[in-house]
Amino acid sequence: MKAKQTERTDRRGVALVMGEFESLGFAFREQAESDYGVDGHAELIKSEQPTGQLLGVQIKTGESYLSERTENEIVFRTDAEHVDYWLNHALPMIVCLCDADNQTIYWQAVTDETAISTGKGYRVGVPLTQILNVAAVPQLTDLLTPLVSPDRYTIFKTEDVSHGLAKRYSFKVVVNGTASKAEIASIVRQVTTYGAKRRYHRNHMVEERWGDTDAHVVWAFVYISAEDEARCNHFCRSLWICDSLDDEARPLPMIGENIGNDIIVDWSGNYSFLAQHTSTNSLTKEDYLYAVIPLIDELKRLLDRIGGQLLYLKNGDITEDSFLTATDADREHTNDIYMAISAMSVAPFECKDMDDRLECFIACMDNIALHYSEKGRDTWSAPNRLELALQQRSYAIANLEALEYELKKVR
Structure with a gap:
């Protein structure tokens, strides 16, 4: 031809x-x-x-x-x-x-x-x-694109996500101060080049497999602020794959802009919207605590009552019908609180860890109620839903302890 x-x-x-x-x-x-x-x-x-x-x-x-x-x-x-x-x-x-x-x-x-x-x-x-x-x-x-000093950014998190076919790293990067798109691209190139040379391993098995090898794959997620990082609102994400890596070991390709050295960047189209949403819908610390502390206290009482009835059911002291009758109002109230917390405005940045624990706690509580809802009774057998509900009770207790610890930190 x-x-x-x-x-x-x-x-x-x-x-x-x-x-x-x-x-x-x-x-x-x-x-x-x-x-x-x-x-x-x-x-x-x-x-x-x-x-x-x-x-x-x-x-x-x-x-x-x-x-x-x-x-x-x-x-x-x-x-x-x-x-x-x-x-x-x-x-x-x-x-x-x-x-x-x-x-x-x-x-x-x-x-x-x-x-x-x-x-x-x-x-x-x-x-x-x-x-x-x-x-x-x-x-x-x-x-030419600008050179960016390493003090213009901070690597917040380094993750070794290697497997048997490829050594792989993922980095979370927060920009210190304002930066242009060209400067952020320069930061991505620097982090990727530096990251590929890292020798961190998450355990001894990965170290034995890859030892002194350079990385084959590097991801980077860039955030404009620490708050953006906490809320997973990246400004861009990037992917670099070593040319020599076999096809079967390659991650899914990223669609985006080649910023040099075969680094592909996907610039987030939702960043500004999410940042603006967070800015305009965030509660103050006092408003947040004023709203959630009564709900936490009420959830603790519900956990005691529903959890106690679950233990009675486990020990054979009551029938499931008796359990359903005794906890009907409490289970409905739990779901109401779950919906109320889900509809709340964004927690302030300083309460983010506490809010994460609150979400885990209320999710476990709602899961207990879910297993004994009409849909739950159609989905799981009586022994299975009891086992699953008791498991969620244990998770709720653990998350409540973590929640109260985070509450002490922010008060």
Whole structure:
């Protein structure tokens, strides 16, 4: 099968751009898989070491891209979808127009100033004097992604989630202060590179399996604040998979933006909504405690009464019908409290641990009632529902102890 002329032309352009960037002290990585609007990444190399500072590169080759000109520039035309993608990308983007016959590459950064709407699409003016060569290095360097100091972020949690086929780490990262999208992408790259070199193992069996091996898979979850982390509201999540990892050992791929070094980032579309919801619906500490303490006291009384009747039932002192009659009102009241707590506004950040324990406690209490509801009696046999309800009673007692401990901490 013959290669299409356009494909051969495109390959000439990619090869030309790659060679020029390499000669200028950059590592150029072509995108192995099709990435909408990005053909490759150029990373600055200093003292033979990668810097983590990158550019995204879109390459266009052929006379059709060079034909429309003014006195000073080549006019590159594109659509709104591409421009929006480039302007919102975590990497700074440049367009390279290749004159393969004359071995010349014209380039321009894609910014709000250079991408001009025409009403039907966009035009980007690429100066005829702006050629990809040694004279362009200072300008290209100014465009690179920023370097972010390690004190700009904190790794809140490191998890070894390895299995027998792959060494894998997951990191939770909280940004210290405000950061741009490009800076967050830089943080993700740093955490991923650092994380892949870690030697933490969750137990001796994992250590025996993987020993001094670098990680094959690294996930990172980035949060703007400690409160976001506590509420699992990530700003973005990322995934890196080692090229050499066998297909059967690979996790499900992540759909998102390649920010360099084959790290894929999924920027959360719900972050702002959830953050705003939390901000506008959070209770003050006093309002939260005023609301929940009476409910906790009432739940303790219900636990004593329902739990006591369960023990009578277990010991054969009463029949199940007697249990149902004696606890009918209490079980209904338990469900009412469960619904009331579920409908409450968000607990304040300083009460988050307490609120988590309260949710566990009320869930166990409601599960006791669930097993003896009409649906529960249809689902489980009498011995099974008694065993399950007694188990939930034990869980409720344990969670109540933890809840009272957390309550002492916040009062």
